[in-house]
Amino acid sequence: MKRPRSRTTKKTTTTLSKDAALEPFRERPEGTFLTSDQAIPIAQTDDSLKAGLRGPSLIEDFHLREKITRFDHERIPERVVHARGSAAHGFFQVYESLAKYTRAGFLQDPSVKTPVFVRFSTVGGSRGSADTVRDVRGFATKFYTAEGNFDLVGNNIPVFFIQDGIKFPDFVHAVKPEPDHEMPQASSAHDSFWDFVSLQPESMHMVMWLMSDRALPRSYANMEGFGVHTFRLVNERGQARFCKFHWKPVKGMFSLVWDEVQKIAGKDPDFNRRDLWESIERGDFPEYELGLQIIEERDEDKFAFDLLDPTKLVPEELVPVIRVGKMTLDRNPDNFFAETEQVAFCVSNLVSGIDVTNDPLMQARLFSYLDTQLTRLGGPNFATIPINRPIPMVHNHQQDGFHRDVIPTGKANYHPNSIGNGCPFLAGAKDGAFRHFPQPVEGVKVRQRAPSFADHFSQATLFVESMSPPERIHLIKACQFELGKVTRPEIRARVIEQFSNIDVAFAAEVATGIGLPPPKKAARPVTAKPGKSVDRSPALSLEETPNKPAPTIAGRKVAVLVADGVDAASLATVKAALENGGAMVDLVAKTIGTVAGSNNKTLVVEKSYLTSGGSVMYDAILVPGGAAAAETLASHGDAKHFVNEAYKHCKPIGAIGDGIVLLRASQIGVARDSYEDGVERGVVTAAPNNARGFTKDFTAAIGQHRFWVREADESIPA
Ligand code: HDD
Numbered sequence: 001m002k003r004p005r006s007r008t009t010k011k012t013t014t015t016l017s018k019d020a021a022l023e024p025f026r027e028r029p030e031g032t033f034l035t036s037d038q039a040i041p042i043a044q045t046d047d048s049l050k051a052g053l054r055g056p057s058l059i060e061d062f063h064l065r066e067k068i069t070r071f072d073h074e075r076i077p078e079r080v081v082h083a084r085g086s087a088a089h090g091f092f093q094v095y096e097s098l099a100k101y102t103r104a105g106f107l108q109d110p111s112v113k114t115p116v117f118v119r120f121s122t123v124g125g126s127r128g129s130a131d132t133v134r135d136v137r138g139f140a141t142k143f144y145t146a147e148g149n150f151d152l153v154g155n156n157i158p159v160f161f162i163q164d165g166i167k168f169p170d171f172v173h174a175v176k177p178e179p180d181h182e183m184p185q186a187s188s189a190h191d192s193f194w195d196f197v198s199l200q201p202e203s204m205h206m207v208m209w210l211m212s213d214r215a216l217p218r219s220y221a222n223m224e225g226f227g228v229h230t231f232r233l234v235n236e237r238g239q240a241r242f243c244k245f246h247w248k249p250v251k252g253m254f255s256l257v258w259d260e261v262q263k264i265a266g267k268d269p270d271f272n273r274r275d276l277w278e279s280i281e282r283g284d285f286p287e288y289e290l291g292l293q294i295i296e297e298r299d300e301d302k303f304a305f306d307l308l309d310p311t312k313l314v315p316e317e318l319v320p321v322i323r324v325g326k327m328t329l330d331r332n333p334d335n336f337f338a339e340t341e342q343v344a345f346c347v348s349n350l351v352s353g354i355d356v357t358n359d360p361l362m363q364a365r366l367f368s369y370l371d372t373q374l375t376r377l378g379g380p381n382f383a384t385i386p387i388n389r390p391i392p393m394v395h396n397h398q399q400d401g402f403h404r405d406v407i408p409t410g411k412a413n414y415h416p417n418s419i420g421n422g423c424p425f426l427a428g429a430k431d432g433a434f435r436h437f438p439q440p441v442e443g444v445k446v447r448q449r450a451p452s453f454a455d456h457f458s459q460a461t462l463f464v465e466s467m468s469p470p471e472r473i474h475l476i477k478a479c480q481f482e483l484g485k486v487t488r489p490e491i492r493a494r495v496i497e498q499f500s501n502i503d504v505a506f507a508a509e510v511a512t513g514i515g516l517p518p519p520k521k522a523a524r525p526v527t528a529k530p531g532k533s534v535d536r537s538p539a540l541s542l543e544e545t546p547n548k549p550a551p552t553i554a555g556r557k558v559a560v561l562v563a564d565g566v567d568a569a570s571l572a573t574v575k576a577a578l579e580n581g582g583a584m585v586d587l588v589a590k591t592i593g594t595v596a597g598s599n600n601k602t603l604v605v606e607k608s609y610l611t612s613g614g615s616v617m618y619d620a621i622l623v624p625g626g627a628a629a630a631e632t633l634a635s636h637g638d639a640k641h642f643v644n645e646a647y648k649h650c651k652p653i654g655a656i657g658d659g660i661v662l663l664r665a666s667q668i669g670v671a672r673d674s675y676e677d678g679v680e681r682g683v684v685t686a687a688p689n690n691a692r693g694f695t696k697d698f699t700a701a702i703g704q705h706r707f708w709v710r711e712a713d714e715s716i717p718a
Helices: 062-072 165-175 191-199 201-211 258-267 271-281 297-302 336-341 360-376 458-465 469-484 489-502 504-513 568-580 627-634 637-648 657-665 691-704 708-712
Strands: 085-094 114-122 137-145 148-155 231-234 240-249 287-296 322-331 557-561 584-589 593-596 602-605 620-623 653-656 678-680 683-686
Touching (some): 085 271, 148 240, 191 201, 201 489, 240 297, 271 322, 287 297, 469 489, 469 504, 469 708, 489 504, 557 568, 557 637, 568 691, 584 602, 620 691, 627 637, 627 657, 637 653, 637 657, 653 657, 653 691, 657 683
Parallel strands (some): 557 584, 557 620, 620 653, 653 683
Antiparallel strands (some): 085 114, 085 322, 114 137, 231 240, 240 287, 287 322, 593 602, 678 683
């Protein structure tokens, strides 16, 4: 076994190495013997040492005791929040030097690739909960820079539920399962959450985000990330500017629908985790551009909100997001526990040139993360766990504590010293020494909220007003679902009252759906702080957001429903085109095995109705031609359900030639003649000899993702 030791810094002009091959602490079992923890070779590990073949096990069996002891202690406490997560390695590169804004070394040189480790998570659920619950997603990035680690510990939502970190325990207790029966798991649809938010109106803005489609991402590659707080960037000359961090997904933003996510939670609780893992394995790397909103210090007070208030965002229409670099996630972890579980993000991990502000939520976080790791990772030495080690060597006088896995040499364990030749020396600016921004501070001690934090509704209103019509409907339905699960009538009524302060029409629609009288006016009219704001922000809408990337089918999954007699030729053309575009195509039939295609072609079927998980596991459904196949499919309830459900969830559905027979047998009401080419409400049909034309339309439909217009048709079962 290799002894763990500190990594030596390996720097090249272009890449800061955090490469697996150079990390001596990685255990590599290939070509080795099984050993005990003391490196004693082990010859037999399947039977305990016994007094006689049928006799009792002996306490001297050190191998048995070691193996069982290690097993008994495999679990560590899961994270208090964000317990369920999955992660990937990658790298970040800046497009051009940001020296004008910051002295942070990793933001200077476009040729430098800075290694990163990103952990995505849900917030409320336990480690084993499902991925596709309605929740905020954590988006935490550790940059292993040449000047030490910088952690950007953000979410996929740009604001937070509370303004001051001292409320965090209250908020988390309220949203987590209730204390007497520990229900519900990974869901905010219960009394204590809505009780809390109805009494804490500062949460209303984030509640709107949580009820929106943002809380149901199709993939981690399809969601934005945000640093949330206002940070400070400081350049070499000491000039500071405020900054909001954004991650913009290169593949664009897409979400799932509520009925679908609930079903996926049962069929594949690992849906987002699997998607992340598999996309990296096949080389379809998730990418995000880093965006900055830069605000001059002199403009601090010009907005209709306080920049230090984390329940507010800076509308992109007021301060544009400059895209300054790109992060690519290109390597899966080798070991979930050692990397994804043991990674310790700390908001206080900053590099010189990136600094904090007085945001009271951020201030509490600067304490909380370091503190939480002490219990979670069993003591103060968690920074030397391999995944947490910075690239440069660590030199200081910190010592001892549980699990010290570096062997300090030398006698001087204090500063200043002479017997160690004064080492380690104090670093200067040239050495990347952290220099705090010299922010002037004065004031009397108060336990109070600033009046500039008082408007809790204007931006909740902005969010609701900025939704596209389908997104607004989803928001209303989500609120109806959640409040419908609340058992105490007084809590529901109080929430509707709060909603009336956001938007009376919206509150009335929610109320009507849960049998409450619709409010006629706002319970408490809102007074916004004077200053710059906007009435609508298209950037907040998934659908109307500007600068959308070109539609792509890369990473999308298509189910092809097949039976004996399927038209193999046109299917081959369409399948090849979809796969060339990066989509994944599964042939789904009544059973796994083969089906006989036309022209004596045998097609391999790897998924059945049962094992595929059904339409919810796919982004689009294709029914190829072939009269016999279509007749068979039309007699299968499972095939009809596939189509009905996909239609209900607004997914693209394609039928070539006789494939339309299945669509007619389902309840989606396709009236077109089988040989007519066309696209209607995301249903794409084509004549059998027009596979190429079909592919073009079907690809465009998959790129569009969903056809919300169908939602008005309530007659379709799912
Ligand atoms: Fe937090 C974990 C994001 C407010 C205290 N938080 C955690 C993680 C993310 C966030 C992504 C998981 C990191 C990982 O993958 O390991 N948290 C946020 C954001 C917040 C926020 C974006 C608001 C802007 N958090 C917040 C507050 C506090 C905490 C106000 C406490 C005062 N958060 C924690 C924690 C966790 C944590 C208890 C649990 C596990 C951990 O830190 O390492 O310390």
